[in-house]
Amino acid sequence: MSDKTNSIESSEIVELNVGGVFYTTTLATLKKIPECRLGKMFGDDSTAIFVRDAKGKYFIDRDGVLFRYILDYLRNLKLILPENFHERERLRQEADFFELEDLVNSLSALSPKPAHLTPLSSTSSPPGITGSALSGSILKPLPSVTGKQPGYITVGYRGTFAFGRDGLADVKFRKLSRIIVCGRISLCREAFKETLNESRDPDRGGMDRYTGRYFLKHTYLEQAFDMLQEEGFFLAGGVGTGTNSAGELKAGMDTEEAKWQHYNEFIFERR
Numbered sequence: 001m002s003d004k005t006n007s008i009e010s011s012e013i014v015e016l017n018v019g020g021v022f023y024t025t026t027l028a029t030l031k032k033i034p035e036c037r038l039g040k041m042f043g044d045d046s047t048a049i050f051v052r053d054a055k056g057k058y059f060i061d062r063d064g065v066l067f068r069y070i071l072d073y074l075r076n077l078k079l080i081l082p083e084n085f086h087e088r089e090r091l092r093q094e095a096d097f098f099e100l101e102d103l104v105n106s107l108s109a110l111s112p113k114p115a116h117l118t119p120l121s122s123t124s125s126p127p128g129i130t131g132s133a134l135s136g137s138i139l140k141p142l143p144s145v146t147g148k149q150p151g152y153i154t155v156g157y158r159g160t161f162a163f164g165r166d167g168l169a170d171v172k173f174r175k176l177s178r179i180i181v182c183g184r185i186s187l188c189r190e191a192f193k194e195t196l197n198e199s200r201d202p203d204r205g206g207m208d209r210y211t212g213r214y215f216l217k218h219t220y221l222e223q224a225f226d227m228l229q230e231e232g233f234f235l236a237g238g239v240g241t242g243t244n245s246a247g248e249l250k251a252g253m254d255t256e257e258a259k260w261q262h263y264n265e266f267i268f269e270r271r
Contacts (some may be wrong), residue, residue: 021064153183170180233268
């Protein structure tokens with residue numbers, strides 16, 4: 001289904017679906033820079049043809065997460081990025097697509113910033129101190145071992161064992177409904193990339209905020225662990241519950257599966 005831009009006429013509010021991420025803005029914001037792609041698409045003289053999604057939102061097939069910075073730039077006419085922003089080149093490509101020349105130049109001029117603090121002096125840490133270095137009486141963080149932003153990510157899941165009828169059929173060793181991801185937004189996105197599902201905690205702030213509502217698009221724990229290991233994380237700890245043999249049976253749940261319900265969490269650290 002397609003629609004012409006002039007169908008929105010003087011409407012103030014415009015709802016967008018950019019790569020599956022929803023945005024609400026004003027027509028004036030989209031037209032703020034007439035010579036950019038969005039300005040041309042939504043301009044008064046535009047003859048552009050739009051595709052709408054099932055909910056009637058205007059669909060744009062671009063990176064939905066990075067589009068927030070495109071929209072912020074149109075609102076403020078200046079570049080504002082969170083600390084430890086790791087996708088400058090990808091954002092530059094998006095800015096180039098939307099024909100925002102000043103934004104492209106600003107991104108090209110930025111130099112990468114260090115992702116960690118360094119000690120004030122060359123004083124080394126005493127044996128056994130791994131999280132900080134002493135410089136006189138001032139406690140400063142040690143340099144990152146990996147050269148990347150340090151931090152923690154918690155991976156959790158609720159699972160059970162899937163049995164056949166009367167427990168006699170082949171056992172499917174592990175049955176997970178969802179793998180939950182908690183931590184700093186920027187770290188979660190860096191570690192899990194396109195496998196991260198952000199639909200339960202949509203874009204409401206900067207990448208420096210924390211979330212407990214992300215989950216993965218798959219249910220393979222080892223894949224999640226491999227991705228964390230590839231980004232320099234290591235397992236710092238874990239905790240789990242016992243099985244639910246004394247719990248109440250939920251409607252529609254197999255009796256044997258209900259008995260084996262459990263919840264586990266794993267804490268990963270990158271220094």
